[in-house]
Amino acid sequence: MARPTIADIATRAGVSKGAVSFALNGRPGVSDATRERILKIAEQMSWRPHSAARALGASRVDxxxxxxxxxxxxxxxxxxxxxxxxxxxxxxxxxxxxxxxxxxxxxxxxxxxxxxxxxxxxxxxxxxxxxxxxxxxxxxxxxxxxxxxxxxxxxxxxxxxxxxxDDRDAMLSIVEYLAALGHRRIAHVAGTPNFQHTQRRIRALRDAAPRLGLVDAPSLTTDFSDAEGAAITRKLLSQSDRPTAIVYDSDVMAVAGLGVAMEMGVSVPGDLSIVAFDDSILTQLMHPALTALSRDxxxxxxxxxxxxxxxxxxxxxxxxxxxxxxxxxxxxxxxxxx
Amino acid sequence: MARPTIADIATRAGVSKGAVSFALNGRPGVSDATRERILKIAEQMSWRPHSAARALGASRVDxxxxxxxxxxxxxxxxxxxxxxxxxxxxxxxxxxxxxxxxxxxxxxxxxxxxxxxxxxxxxxxxxxxxxxxxxxxxxxxxxxxxxxxxxxxxxxxxxxxxxxxDDRDAMLSIVEYLAALGHRRIAHVAGTPNFQHTQRRIRALRDAAPRLGLVDAPSLTTDFSDAEGAAITRKLLSQSDRPTAIVYDSDVMAVAGLGVAMEMGVSVPGDLSIVAFDDSILTQLMHPALTALSRDxxxxxxxxxxxxxxxxxxxxxxxxxxxxxxxxxxxxxxxxxx
DNA sequence: TGGAATTGATAAACCGGTATAGCTCCCGAA
DNA sequence: TTCGGGAGCTATACCGGTTTATCAATTCCA
CATH class of the missing domain: 3.40.50.2300 (Response regulator)
Structure with missing residues (x-):
């Protein structure tokens, strides 16, 4: 038989379609003995529910x-x-x-x-x-x-x-770590401004800045692309009072930023510390490997x-x-x- | 009405369910005028087929x-x-x-x-x-x-x-390019040996080697991981007669290989040329950016x-x-x- | 002009399940 | 002894489509 239906099982078990349905779905209406028998037959015939039929009857499609x-x-x-x-x-x-x-x-x-x-x-x-x-x-x-x-x-x-x-706590854990290292000029290369998590991260940094004694803590939004990540980094590093640490909202932008730093002769981590807000194999492939926030x-x-x-x-x-x-x-x- | 069915359309159009089905599926059985009318009503009621019902009837699930x-x-x-x-x-x-x-x-x-x-x-x-x-x-x-x-x-x-x-042609285009540049020692860091395309690439290189006058053209298989890519590269570069060019079967391995070369003080592309068999943003983010095979x-x-x-x-x-x-x-x- | 073929439509079966009304036992309490 | 009630099961409607058999009305052609 190509594909058994519950009707086939019912015939073989000598019961009705309804009884088979009850048995297979573990709901009351059949005795334990009958249920057992039906399940065994279904197993033997290697029955599987027809997803469409079930969806139609039960109005859920799994x-x-x-x-x-x-x-x-x-x-x-x-x-x-x-x-x-x-x-x-x-x-x-x-x-x-x-x-x-x-x-x-x-x-x-x-x-x-x-x-x-x-x-x-x-x-x-x-x-x-x-x-x-x-x-x-x-x-x-x-x-x-x-x-x-x-x-x-x-x-x-x-x-x-x-x-x-909690993006807020996450951002805090990064900047507190950087502040503890002694950084006071920390820049934040953020993602798309209309994302909620971007907003939360920006706000977290802004709120924490005074408490940590940060001199300057700008958040600059991007479109998450490596190109904008690189461009913003270039701008940041060209300033006279350039940041000593940059936090990137994604690993791709962090990698792009690292490239810019190397190109400009800014040594990492000597002259500049870099943290990525997302971890991945990318951050590990780099030299130096990037400090990053890992989540499960x-x-x-x-x-x-x-x-x-x-x-x-x-x-x-x-x-x-x-x-x-x-x-x-x-x-x-x-x-x-x- | 929450969700119109073809029965609703049939009632409204004053025809049978079957006629509606014919009309909606563009099959013969209704006149053009009726079809037109039914389609318009379906449109008005914003009817959409119920996927499960259709799957059950037509035995295809789209x-x-x-x-x-x-x-x-x-x-x-x-x-x-x-x-x-x-x-x-x-x-x-x-x-x-x-x-x-x-x-x-x-x-x-x-x-x-x-x-x-x-x-x-x-x-x-x-x-x-x-x-x-x-x-x-x-x-x-x-x-x-x-x-x-x-x-x-x-x-x-x-x-x-x-x-x-055509993996064969692809591999040929790479090694012919490298040979034209003057490379005679070309190594191939391949992927998993049981993949068909890995086999084809290995064979292509081996077959082309004599014609291009390659001194040595080993293919070394890996599990596609950055770790093995790096390990093999380290081994290759430690040899006395090390290759002047390495072809990697994936961009990730190529990036890992580049890292090893830099670590060992082997300059790219001065001492070593690197080609990746797959293109991506990864290859572009590197310094130097990697030559790669791009496909659509x-x-x-x-x-x-x-x-x-x-x-x-x-x-x-x-x-x-x-x-x-x-x-x-x-x-x-x-x-x-x- | 009459019978055959074609067109346009309908009614009903069907796909494979689920849900429900109802039937038959059997047991326990009044 | 009878009746209420629950357990166990059957029969059947139903979900929303597709498909087929059937049929009336029309067209075609000899």
């Missing part, structure tokens, strides 16, 4: 979606998404729920995808990344009544469930998956789960200023 | 799968997959078919996924990457009768459809999607499509030997 709205060009460089994806999948696989991944160009396209997914019943819920200030996706998803979890930012006024890390991205994804499943099961309660703080991995690119 | 069997750790570094994915999606989006992505640890797990997908009817076909010699997945997929397309290697004895690049990975993915859709539509004919040859992007890491 599938969640994730849309990444970034040009593909800037994507693959960062291990961040690969780790995140793996984590999400590991969180989903326990319930054998599948993941639909889509890479699109911008937020408008992303919202279009959500609309389509909702109307075609293709996913039970979605995972959001790269939350911006006043993010239009939040309202859209609420309107579509599509369960969602936000990664890396709070859902905003209790709107969506979220899994978030895999676990991040796993938790997001868990929270999403909870949200799907019970859309009423909104979970906001905080993940462990990232830790600073000190390597060769940081030292006391000369 | 979804294809792709499994990547690599530890997540080694994944995100290479933009390769991000570009490939984007390309695949762009090829699929024309037919609004969705993509299921799964990252697993090894081939055994990958095959398990195929079995599950097949039995649960979750995908109409799959895209295979990283083909090995005597790849067990090929036979498995044929047994499951799951349409598939192989990326970057021929399906083997006309088994599976494929989209492939996005287009690669797009073509794979197209071929897969053809294969799903007509499983009988096996397409083997060759993609344009990659081109060598010369940067600062190559020069004539001293």
């Amino acid at each position: 599938s969640v979606g994730m849309v990444i709205a970034r040009p593909a060009r800037t994507l693959g460089v960062e291990p961040f998404f690969a780790h995140l994806l793996s984590g999400v999948q590991s969180g989903l696989s326990a319930e054998s729920i599948s993941l639909q991944l889509l890479i699109v160009e911008d937020t408008a396209a992303e919202i279009e995808v959500y609309r389509r997914w909702a109307s075609e019943h293709r996913v039970d819920g979605v995972i959001l990344v790269d939350l911006t200030v006043k993010d239009p996706r939040v309202d859209e998803l609420k309107a579509l009544e599509l369960p969602a979890v936000v990664i890396g930012g709070r859902g905003g006024k209790g709107a969506l469930a979220s899994v978030w890390a 991205t895999f676990d991040f994804g796993r938790q997001a998956a868990e929270v999403l499943l909870e949200t799907i099961a019970d859309p009423a309660t909104v979970v906001n789960r905080r993940t462990p703080d990232p830790v600073l991995t000190v390597r060769e690119s940081t030292a006391p200023p000369r | 979804s294809v799968g792709m499994v990547i069997a690599r530890p997540a750790r080694t994944l995100g570094v290479e933009p390769f997959f991000a570009h490939l994915l984007s390309g695949v999606q762009s090829g699929l989006s024309a037919e609004s078919i969705s993509l299921q992505l799964l990252i697993v640890e090894d081939t055994a797990a990958e095959i398990e996924v195929y079995r599950r997908w097949a039995s649960e009817h979750r995908v109409d076909g799959v895209i295979l990457v990283d083909l090995t010699v005597k790849d067990p997945r090929v036979d498995e997929l044929k047994a499951l009768e799951l349409p598939a397309v192989v990326i970057g290697g021929r399906g083997g004895k006309g088994a599976l459809a494929s989209v492939w690049a 990975t996005f287009d690669f993915g797009r073509q794979a999607a197209e071929v897969l859709l053809e294969t799903i539509a007509d499983p009988a004919t096996v397409v083997n499509r060759r993609t344009p040859d990659p081109v060598l992007t010369v940067r600062e890491s190559t020069a004539p030997p001293r």
Whole structure:
């Protein structure tokens, strides 16, 4: 038999389709003996549920979606998404729920995808990344009544469930470390200004500056590209009172910055300390290897998956789960200023 | 109305469900006038097909799968997959078919996924990457009768459809360039020996060596990791008659190799020329920037999607499509030997 | 002009599950 | 002894589409 259905199992077990359904889904309605027998037969016939049939009957598709709205060009460089994806999948696989991944160009396209997914019943819920200030996706998803979890930012006024890390504490751990080394001129090459986490990091630095006695602590926003990271670094290092330490919001920009420093004859870590806000193999491949903030991205994804499943099961309660703080991995690119 | 069904449309148009189905799918059975009217009503009610219902009735799910069997750790570094994915999606989006992505640890797990997908009817076909010699997945997929397309290697004895690049020509373009510069000692830091493309590259180099008058042209296999890339480079550069040029099978290994050279005081490109077999932002971030072989990975993915859709539509004919040859992007890491 | 073929539509079966109303036992309490 | 009630199971409707058998009305052609 090509592909057994529950009807086949029912015939073989001498019971009704309904009884088989009850047995296979572990719900009351059949005796333990019958259940046992049915399960054994299903196993023998190597039965597997037909996802579409189940989706149609139970109005859930056992599938969640994730849309990444970034040009593909800037994507693959960062291990961040690969780790995140793996984590999400590991969180989903326990319930054998599948993941639909889509890479699109911008937020408008992303919202279009959500609309389509909702109307075609293709996913039970979605995972959001790269939350911006006043993010239009939040309202859209609420309107579509599509369960969602936000990664890396709070859902905003209790709107969506979220899994978030404390960017503020993370930034503090970096600058406190640099200040302890003796740095007083610290610059911050930040990411896109409309990202929530960019804002939080900028604010954290600004707030901490007086307490740590920082002379100057500018945050300069970029588009996260290596080109802008390099350009800003060049500008910073050309100043008369140049910073003795630079914090980069991504590993790619940090690497680009390191390149600029070397080009300009600024020795790292002698004349300049460099810290990356994200860790990856990139930071380790460099000479000197870069001090970086490492977080457990895999676990991040796993938790997001868990929270999403909870949200799907019970859309009423909104979970906001905080993940462990990232830790600073000190390597060769940081030292006391000369 | 929350979500219109074709029954709703049928009522409103004063026709039967069947007529609506015919009209919406552009098949004969309704007059042009009626079709027009039905389409307009569907549009007005913003109807979208319920994917599960359609899947159940038409026994196709409008979804294809792709499994990547690599530890997540080694994944995100290479933009390769991000570009490939984007390309695949762009090829699929024309037919609004969705993509299921799964990252697993090894081939055994990958095959398990195929079995599950097949039995649960979750995908109409799959895209295979990283083909090995005597790849067990090929036979498995044929047994499951799951349409598939192989990326970057021929399906083997006309088994599976494929989209492939000519690794042989690619390797030749690199070594001929190096030979023209005057290099006679060229080493090749290859990838995993069981990958088909690794084998093809090794063979291409070996075959070309006599013709180009190469004194020595060893190929050394690795696990694609930066660690092994660095270790092998160290070994090569410690030899008394060390190579004047090294070709790396991946950009990550090339970067690691560059680091080793700098560490050992071997100047690049003065004492050593370096070529990477894959291009990415990584190679451009380095100092010196690395000469690398660039291919249009996005287009690669797009073509794979197209071929897969053809294969799903007509499983009988096996397409083997060759993609344009990659081109060598010369940067600062190559020069004539001293 | 009459029978065959074609067109345009309908009703109903079907895909493979889930959910529910209802039926039959059997047990315990009144 | 009877009746209420729960356990165990069956029959059937249902989810939202697709597909097929059927049929009436029209067109075609000899």
